[in-house]
Amino acid sequence: MSTESSLQAIRGMNDILPGEIAYWQYLESNARTLFSEYGYQEMRVPVVEHTGLFKRSIGELTDIVEKEMYTFVDRSGDSLTLRPEATAGLVRAMISNGMLHNQRHKVWSTGPMFRHERPQKGRYRQFYQIDVEAFGFAGPDLDAELILMTSRLWQRLGIQRLTLNINSLGTPQSRQIYRDKLRDYFRQYVSQLDEDSVRRLDGNPMRILDTKNPAMKELVENAPLITDYLDPDSAAHFKLLQQHLDAVGVKYVVNPRLVRGLDYYSRTVFEWVTTELGSQDAVCSGGRYDGLIEQLGGESTPAMGWALGEERIIGLMQVQGVQVAAAAPAIYVVLAGERAEAAGFGLTEKLRDMVLGIAIETNCGGGSFKTQLKRADKSGARYAVVIGDSEVDQQVAGIKSLRNDEPQIQVAWTELAAELQRRLN
16 A cells, blocks of 8 residues: 555444443443353453354354355465354353363353444444353253343443344254245245245245345245244243243243344244344344254253344444443643653652552643643543642642632642542542
């Protein structure tokens, strides 16, 4: 590239600037606290995995694997892929680290995912997810807990007007019966199917239900319902889940068309949707995947999880007017003069030792007294600590309120930490 001005981020991969980061930190800190309260531990896994992992877990006939993965061959000749979702990598980590033998785990993770999609609002090529998974729990009580966590997170974030859709996909055996019924149904109307649907008809006709083609809307709406083909155990599991949600007052809609876009799901699936973000209506989705771990070579282990898109949650918070204050120091130290700058840096470090947990920003880059006070005000700090050369001689500092009508006072250096602590508490 010839000039610096021609440097641009890759299409669909966005910079998150300091002025925007407050919402991200607010979302992630609330989530981290909530997960800890429920007994979930953080886990981190690589961004890159072997391509075969995603083909085996997500499904070769899904849009993700067929069209959207960032896949490349490395110098060793291995086919690697930037993770398009988090669950497969977390399952792989559980298996490869021997964590599933007679054990149960509740974990969460966060980070970037990658899909080569057409970028639009709420749908990007690099996007961030918060992912929660539980391994070794077979009952609907765990399903309910995971859904309740999401409901509580919306409350803490101040988000309203979300709709919870739930459904059951049954066992692989009952789902195969349903697939056969779907295949028979769609074959009657093969001339009305689009190219993608024709291709999926033999492999996995359930993917046809995910179509966004408006010309097929009526055809899909009249297709057989999966809830009519549930095995007795799955039907009982689903009924108990609803009883758990009813008991705590979480409202939901049973949506028999909700099948989710990944092949590994079984039994419970759910999705939180909104009408306030345009076409990208799903903000959090998940479900049970009891057969995936065994499918990938591990011990048979029940499991369930969900993921939320951080960009969509933040977009929804902004649309709904949730206010999040940007991070700001509590104190801004103004250092006017050469001797004040030298002595002030040492004094400020002592303050950081004594006034623990309070953010203190020190003026850097010089500037007049007036200029530094403007910087202090712009920083959002509550107080400016003012030190000039004369204050160094007297071993005192001025404390000036930047947000309230309080008189400026002078305090001895030995009393400065205690006075600031008193004012800030």
